[in-house]
Amino acid sequence: MHVTSEQRLDDGVLERAFTLGEIPGILWTPEAASLSAPVPLILLGHPPLGLRKMYARLAARARQSAAEGFAAATIELPGSGDRPGWPALDQARADLRRTMQAGEPVSDGIVDALVLPLVDKAVPEWQAALDAFLSLPEIGGPVGYSGGVISLGIRLAVVEPRIVAAGLFAGSLVPRVMFEEARQVTIPLHVLLQWDDEGNDRQAALDLFDAFGSQEKSLQANMGGHTGVPQFAGDAAIQFFARHLTSGRAVRSAGQGS
Template identity: 80%
Template sequence: MRFTSEQPLGDGVLERAFTLDGIPGILWTPATAVASAPVPLILLGHPTLGLRRMYPRLAARARHAAADGFATATVELPGSGDRPRLPVLEQARADLRRAKETGRPVDEEIIDALVLPLVEEAVPEWQAALDALLALPGIGGPVGYSGGVISVGVRLAVVEPRIAAAGLFAGSLVPRVMFEEARRVTVPLHVLLQWDDEGNDRQAALDLFDAFGSQEKSLHANMGGHTGVPQFAGEAAARFFTRHLK
């Protein structure tokens, strides 16, 4: 991991940009993060819009988490931002656009091509980032995962034992194979669902929640579209992570 810049954001929050094997990322740490008293870490997931476009939302989430005593970090997803395009994802996105423009249903083949290659590429990168982040002074476990592409969160919760709790956003298409993986998830879950999300299959989101194998899982559904998440929903998620990571 190589840090490329740093800047204070106020309230003692330090933001540091980094690269890891050529992958850009950002780390935010509160003033309380010192080697003698390492703080828990939350991995901030995000959609495939690129870190530059998502930065304002990510930085706001990081500052709220820092106020609760958490370090947070994120990495650029494969095929997004300044990273090289992935032809299989570009083709799947084009197929998705055509299906929507012509009013055809988005079939399982398109969903698989759109999501599964991203999961296969992204999850090992998140794990490599986690290796590097936990080796830094002032950062320790337990670790949470928050938001982003829900299938990435599901896979991480299955294969990464350092993930102790996950807050998932049911706002993306889900391949059928991920329902089988969901049954293997056992960490506490906080799942957010926007009831009128125009790009999300509500019934699929409900079925996925039902499939999760976690003994503790809660579904928080609010009226409104994809970008209409109410402020109190973030407050509820913050309480969830405070309960499970501290």
Template identity: 80%
Template sequence: MQFTSEQRLDDGVLEREFTLGEVPGILWTPASASASAPAPLILVGHPGGLHKMYPRLVARARHSAAEGFAAATIELPGGGDRPRFAAAEEARADLLRALEAGEPVGDEIVDRLVLPLVEKAVPEWRATLDALLSLPEIGGPVGYAGGVIAIGLRLAVVEPRISAALLFAGSFVPRAMFEEARQVTIPLQVLLQWDDKGNDRQMALDLFDAFGSKEKTLHANMGGHTGVPQFEGDDGNRFFARHLK
């Protein structure tokens, strides 16, 4: 892991850009984090495009830092400046065509779009986690917060260092992964935007039902994809405080 830039934000949060192999990412640590008081870590998932997503990501990271959490994110395979991901690009084009034509999105398109992304992104997240946890100012336990719910789901199954996840329902999930959801046992909070046009509400409810976790909470709010109410940010902090502190 190579740090490529470093700046102190006005609230004392340290923002560092890094690369891990070909994967760029950003780490935010609260001013309070040190080797003697390492901060618990939240991995922040997003739909790709670090630069475009930066304002929302930094806002979430600062909000988490105010509660003593470090936060980190990496670019998705094929996202931002990373090389295009041919299979996924093609599937995305098919998806957009189906949505524009008002046709139902077939399982086959979802599989082609999401499965390769999950297969490629999850090992990158795990390698990032290895690197982050080797920093003295970062301690376990670890949470995952964000979209691309299929990636969060797979991480929750395969990565034992992740203790809790706050998932945003809002992307397609391959049918095969509903079976996988039953293997998730960590505490979950799932955010659902009730009127999210790009999201299948019933699929989100079915997925929530499928998760094997004994403690899982669904928070559904009005409005579209980016309309998550501000109070959910505070509630997310409280969810992680219950499980990571």
């Protein structure tokens, strides 16, 4: 992990831009992180629009996390932002755009082509990034995953045991095979659904929520479109992480001792 720039934000949060191999990313740590015990971490998911474009929203979420005493971090998705172009992904995006503009139903083939290669490629990258974050003395876990491409969150929740809780955003196209993976998820989940999300099939989102195997899963549905998540819903998501990443710390160390 090579830090390329760092700045202290006005609330004391330390923001570090870095590269991990060729992958750019950003890490935010609360002011107190260097002074006290290692802090939990929230991985910030985001749509594949490039970190530069998503920066303002990511930084706001990171600062909210830092206010709860958590570090937050994210990396660029394959084919997005400053990373090398990915012609197959661009093709899938163009197919989706064309289909939606024509008012036609989005086929399973388009959704699969758009999401599955992205998840396959991104998951090991996020796991490698997690290795790097957890090797820093100021970050100790446990780790949560929050938002972004929901299929990435599902896959990570299944394959990455260091992630103990996930806040997912039911706002993107979900390949059918991910419903099967959803049944294998057992960590606590907090799922946000925008009831009038223009880019999302509400019934599919409810079916996906139903499919999750987790014993503790909570669906919070609010009015409004894709980007209209109300402030109080963001607060509730942070409280979810506060509940699981704080009490989880004790549970984890108890487990590690046995």
